[in-house]
Amino acid sequence: xxxxxxxxxxxxxxxxxxxxxxxxxxxxxxxxxxxxxxxxxxxxxxxxxxxxxxxxxxxxxxxxxxxxxxxxxxxxxxxxxxxxxxxxxxxxxxxxxxxxxxxxxxxxxxxxxxxxxxxxxxxxxxxxxxxxxxxxxxxxxxxxxxxxxxxxxxxxxxxxxxxxxxxxxxxxxxxxxxxxxxxxxxxxxxxxxxxxxxxxxxxxxxxxxxxxxxxxxxxxxxxxxxxxxxxxxxxxxxxxxxxxxxxxxxxxxxxxxxxxxxxxxxxxxxx
Numbered sequence: 279x280x281x282x283x284x285x286x287x288x289x290x291x292x293x294x295x296x297x298x299x300x301x302x303x304x305x306x307x308x309x310x311x312x313x314x315x316x317x318x319x320x321x322x323x324x325x326x327x328x329x330x331x332x333x334x335x336x337x338x339x340x341x342x343x344x345x346x347x348x349x350x351x352x353x354x355x356x357x358x359x360x361x362x363x364x365x366x367x368x369x370x371x372x373x374x375x376x377x378x379x380x381x382x383x384x385x386x387x388x389x390x391x392x393x394x395x396x397x398x399x400x401x402x403x404x405x406x407x408x409x410x411x412x413x414x415x416x417x418x419x420x421x422x423x424x425x426x427x428x429x430x431x432x433x434x435x436x437x438x439x440x441x442x443x444x445x446x447x448x449x450x451x452x453x454x455x456x457x458x459x460x461x462x463x464x465x466x467x468x469x470x471x472x473x474x475x476x477x478x479x480x481x482x483x484x485x486x487x488x489x490x491x492x493x494x495x496x497x498x499x500x501x502x503x504x505x506x507x508x509x510x511x512x513x514x515x516x517x518x519x520x521x522x523x524x525x526x527x528x529x530x531x532x533x534x535x536x537x538x539x540x541x542x543x544x545x546x547x548x549x
Contacts, residue, residue, distance in 0.1 A: 290332040293323045300324055340372045341365070341380045348384055351392075358392045428453045448483055455486055468501055 292313070299309045306317045323331055341348070344365050351361040362377045370377065385391050419438050426432040428449075434442075443450045455478060462470045471493075478490035493500050502508075520540075527536050 286332055290328055293328040293331050296320055296323050297325075297328065339376075339380060340370065341377060344368060344370065345384075348381065349388070352384065352388065352390060355393050361392065424449060428456055451481065451483060452486070455481075462504060466504055468504055471500065471504055 292315070295313065296309060296315075296319075299312070300320075304312075306320050309315075309320050310317055347365070347368065348361060351364065356364075358378060358381050361381060362374060365377060381392065419434070419442070423432075423434070424442070427434050458470075458474055458477075461467075462474060475490050475494050475497075478486045479494065481487045481490065523539060524536070527539055
């Protein structure tokens with residue numbers, strides 16, 4: 279028996295008991311004292327069919343009629359998305375958010391979970407085909423394809439490269455900027471860094487110009503990053519960890535407890 283059934287049964291028994299005491303001539307005060315309920319509750323249930331009164335305020339869901347089917351889907355290892363799709367096919371007319379919320383409640387009740395929806399990649403290359411208005415196929419480059427070309431060095435056809443160069447010069451300039459900046463760190467060449475800054479400080483693209491000017495302002499640190507393998511990442515990570523511990527311990531006792539917390543974390547890290 280689930281929680282809602284138990285609640286309905288308790289309410290039904292309470293209503294029957296209230297009406298029984300009233301039929302025996304007991305006052306509201308006496309009933310309230312015996313049963314531990316308020317006078318308003320007694321007045322609310324003094325008349326009427328106990329079964330109907332016990333159902334008052336219990337909201338029925340449109341998905342209740344699909345409950346057995348949902349349990350079957352849960353036992354069959356279906357995903358939530360597939361289950362909701364089939365519910366709509368069977369005539370459900372409510373919102374998807376309510377449907378997914380209903381499935382979550384069933385998971386909690388049954389202590390069992392729907393299978394995760396597998397991630398299916400719909401496109402792995404930068405080229406797709408669409409049917410034009412005149413019935414001919416037209417090839418086009420997707421955003422993902424351009425992103426992969428710039429960041430992951432995936433190849434595009436010569437026609438597509440020429441199209442990007444002619445129609446989207448900003449994208450082409452960004453691609454060149456990424457390649458040149460990576461080349462600086464790959465070759466550990468400081469002169470290339472200065473040439474890079476000089477070139478892109480004159481760029482018409484505001485974001486690239488701002489990036490180059492930022493490198494120029496912090497040139498000493500950037501030079502060291504290019505030349506040396508050393509990094510302050512360890513120090514920054516330690517600072518972040520200390521700040522996190524400080525935030526979690528804020529307002530809790532004194533400095534002594536914070537010190538014990540730090541020593542405990544250090545001990546756990548050292549094994």
